[in-house]
Amino acid sequence: MSTTMPTEVPAAQQAAVATIAQRMIAAWAHHDADGFANLFIESGTLILPGVLRQGREDIRAFFKHAFENEFKGTQVTGKPISMRFFGPDVALLLSQGGVIAPGETEVADAQSIRASWFVVRVDDQWQLAAYQNSPMNTRLATPGS
Template sequence: MNERQVKDLYQQLLNAWNNKDARGMADLFTEDGEQIGFDGSQVIGQSEIYAHIAPIFEHHDTAHYVSKVKNVRFLSDNIAILRAIAGMVAPGQSDINPNVNTHHTMIATRTEGNWRIVLFQNTPAQFHGRPELVEQMSNELRELL
């Protein structure tokens, strides 16, 4: 079991987002992989993921992810769950926007030696009524800037 490979897969996903590379993002998923976006949208399959992400990059100046992997847990030699926290820095800004902090969950599988994403879920970390938790997460992510 190689935790580094799973972390690298996650970083490739974020790099593809940060580089506005929809094809690169989609290709990291299994053929029937699933993505659940920040807004709750659910997209299944590489081609659908690409079709969903490409227009976002074409029509929006997207923010860059800053993230911290919290843990990687192996369910078997070929299945791993990665959990991370992430923040976004908007174009032209230098600080995390606490309103879009998120928890990332990635389930990955290894087939023929290659790790691919089965599920990537992007869950808003709003901590309703607990602003101190938003600030704590933001501060943890700011350390990475």
């Protein structure tokens, strides 16, 4: 994982930002919509393919429904691939991973994603201001194809 910072950021803060991904994985493992939503600031934004949710309560409602339906029995995995700080309380974490379907042990190619995590420190707690992911295995259309 590469880390780029305009100013020196203590290793403990870098680790705290990186643990947001682990906290998300844990909330998903328990299908905990509250735990998932609480990773976000009150006005946080979630963007998934075909999904835009604004605010913690909207994110909570989305995952409550999704964990009972399309995400039932799934798990997620991911690992940080890059981290940049834009001051002592703002960072961008990039990761790759994906959703593991029920009965599977690894992410299928069709479920592989890359994600950006815009995190801010509020009251000494790192939280998501915005999370967005995109499929890894899509190709942009090129002229003539």
